[in-house]
Every structure is written in C-alpha cells, then in structure tokens.
Amino acid sequence: MGKTALVAGATGAVGREIVRGLCENENYDKIIVWARRELKFSHEKLETQIVNFGGVKEVPPREIDEIFCALGTTMKQAGSRGQFYKVDVSYPVNIAKWGIASGARRFALISSQGADERSRFFYLRAKGKAEKKIAALDYESLQIARLPVIKSEREQVRIGELFTIWLFGLLPKFILTNYRPMSAKDIAAAVIAAMQTDAKGVQIYHPRDFVQMHGR
Numbered sequence: 001m002g003k004t005a006l007v008a009g010a011t012g013a014v015g016r017e018i019v020r021g022l023c024e025n026e027n028y029d030k031i032i033v034w035a036r037r038e039l040k041f042s043h044e045k046l047e048t049q050i051v052n053f054g055g056v057k058e059v060p061p062r063e064i065d066e067i068f069c070a071l072g073t074t075m076k077q078a079g080s081r082g083q084f085y086k087v088d089v090s091y092p093v094n095i096a097k098w099g100i101a102s103g104a105r106r107f108a109l110i111s112s113q114g115a116d117e118r119s120r121f122f123y124l125r126a127k128g129k130a131e132k133k134i135a136a137l138d139y140e141s142l143q144i145a146r147l148p149v150i151k152s153e154r155e156q157v158r159i160g161e162l163f164t165i166w167l168f169g170l171l172p173k174f175i176l177t178n179y180r181p182m183s184a185k186d187i188a189a190a191v192i193a194a195m196q197t198d199a200k201g202v203q204i205y206h207p208r209d210f211v212q213m214h215g216r
Contacts, residue, residue, distance in 0.1 A: 001029065002026070002027055002028050002029030002030075003027055003028050003029065003065040003066060004028070004029065004030040004031075004032065004063060004064055004065050004066075005022055005028055005030070005031055005032070005064070005065060005066045005067070005068060006032045006033075006034065006064050006066070006067045006068070006099070006104070007019050007022065007031060007032070007033050007034070007067075007068045007070065008033075008034045008035075008051075008053070008067070008068070008069045008070065008071050008091075008092075008095050009035075009069060009070035009071035009072065009110070010033040010034070010035050010039060010048075010070070011035050011036070011037060011039065012070055012071075012072060013150050013184040014070050014110055014147070014150065014184045014187050014188055014191075015068070015070030015071075015110070016039075016041070016184070017184045017185045017187070017188035017189075018068050018070060018188040018191060018192065019031060019033060019039070019041065019046070020041065020188070021185075021188045021189055021192045022045075022068075022192060023043040023045050023046060025192060027196060028045065029045065030045055030047065031043070031045050031046050031047070032047045032048075032049065032062075032064070033046065033047070033048045033049065034049050034051040034053070034095075035048060035049070035050065035051065036050065036051070036052075036053070037050070038050070053071070053087075053091040053094075053095075054086075054091075056091070056094045056095055056098050057094060057097075057098070059098060061098070061101045061102040061103075062102055063102065063103060064099060064102045064103065064104045065104060065105065065106065066104060066105070066106040066107070066108070066195055067095065067096070067099045067104050067106070067107045067108070068108045068110075068191065068192075068195075069092045069095055069096070069107065069108065069109050069110065070110040071087060071088065071091050071092055071095075071110075072087065072088055072110065073087045073088060075122075075123070081122060084122075084123075084126065085126055088126050088127065088130060089126050089129050089130045089133070092109060092130050092134065093130060093133045093134060096109075096133075096134045096137050096139070097137065099139075100137055100139070104139070105139065105140040105141065106139060106140060106141040106142075106143070106195055107134065107137075107139045107141070107142050107143070108142075108143040108144075108145065108191050108194070108195055109130065109131065109134055109142065109143070109144045109145070110145055110147060110191070111127050111130065111131055111144050111145060111146050111147065112124065112127045112146055112147055113146045113147060113148055113206065114127075114146070115127035115128040115130075115131055115144075115146055116128040117129045117131075117132055131144055131204075135202050140200060141195075141199055141200055141201065141203070142201070142202045142203065143191065143194045143195055143199070143203050143205075144202065144203065144204045144205070145187070145190070145191050145194070145205060145206070145207055146204065146205070146206050147182075147187060147206075147207065148181055148182055148206070148207075148208070149181040149182075150181065150182065150183070150184050150187065182207060182208060186207065187207045190207035190208075191207065
C-alpha cells in the first residue's frame with residue numbers, strides 16, 4: 001500500500017512542483033494539499049483542503065505518513081516582520097506539531113541557503129528558527145532543503161532573483177555551487193527523492209548536493 005503525503009504551500013513555485021511530482025510517484029497513493037486557494041491542477045490522487053494556517057491547531061488529526069512544508073513569503077508580501085515570522089516560522093512549526101499528533105514520521109522543510117538562527121539578517125534568522133523548532137519535535141526523519149535562487153515562472157516577478165540568475169550565467173559553473181539557481185522542478189524532484197531514502201534524524205542538504213550524491 002502506498003504512502004499518504006500532506007503538502008503545505010502548494011501554490012508556491014517549489015510546492016506546486018512537489019505536488020505534481022508526488023502525484024506521478026508510484027510510492028504515493030494519496031496527496032493531501034493544504035492551501036489558501038484552489039489549485040490550478042487536478043489529479044486522481046489529489047485532495048485539496050482550503051485551510052486557514054492560523055488555525056492549524058484546530059484541524060482534526062488524520063493518518064499521514066509524510067509532510068512536505070513549502071510555506072514561505074517575502075518581506076514585501078508580508079508587510080511586516082511579525083507577519084513574515086508568522087508565515088515562515090509559526091505556521092510551519094504548527095503544521096509540524098499537527099503532523100506529530102497525526103502520526104507522521106517524516107517531514108520535509110523547504111528552507112533557505114544560509115539559514116541560521118544567529119544570523120544578523122532577519123530573513124535567515126527566521127528560517128534558522130523554524131529549522132530548530134521543528135528539529136526539536138523529534139521526527140523519525142527531518143529533511144531540510146536549503147534552497148538556492150529558484151528559476152521558475154512566478155505569478156510575481158522578483159527582480160533580485162532575475163538579477164542573480166543573470167549574474168550566475170556569467171560565472172564559471174564551479175563558483176558558489178550551492179547558490180547557483182535551480183529550477184523549481186529539479187528542486188522538487190530532489191526533495192521527493194530525499195524522502196524516499198532510509199535517512200534518520202535531521203538531514204540538512206542543498207538539493208544540488210543531493211542530486212550529485214545520489215545521481216537523481
């Protein structure tokens with residue numbers, strides 16, 4: 001019998017590709033998506049729930065094997081540090097706690113390159129705090145993917161990402177390897193593949209490293 005996975009943040013670039021990849025993966029029988037709006041995608045394995053992420057604690061537990069959390073925002077979209085912290089730290093942590101109550105054994109967290117709770121930069125500090133809080137919940141396996149810049153078609157153009165993609169196009173491929181842009185589809189494939197391994201405990205990796213190590 002195949003696994004049941006929950007995906008939170010399925011309308012973002014990476015989350016959207018994770019959903020598609022899971023639906024095509026024979027290891028999974030059911031994909032449950034928590035989203036704030038309906039997806040522009042349907043599949044026989046897919047069940048979409050419109051969720052208020054601020055009220056996750058009130059959602060009744062259900063049988064889940066794995067959780068993929070791709071929630072995230074930008075300071076511009078959030079409008080304040082408090083709102084950013086809520087989306088990038090509080091919501092993922094509450095989803096992880098819900099997963100423990102539901103019997104989930106494995107959790108994949110989409111984080112950021114440079115995440116560090118001691119960072120001088122608020123964004124990286126917040127990402128680091130989310131990692132630490134979820135790690136403290138003692139999942140059988142916690143896969144933390146620290147992402148580079150994402151090459152994808154976003155609904156909102158991010159000038160900084162476009163500049164970074166252009167800049168790396170000028171640099172030799174062996175320079176700053178972990179920061180080089182990757183497509184959302186390739187990132188999602190690496191994250192899904194990482195969840196199929198027998199790794200236990202906390203695994204922190206860059207998707208490009210995983211692809212190179214495992215030949216996926």
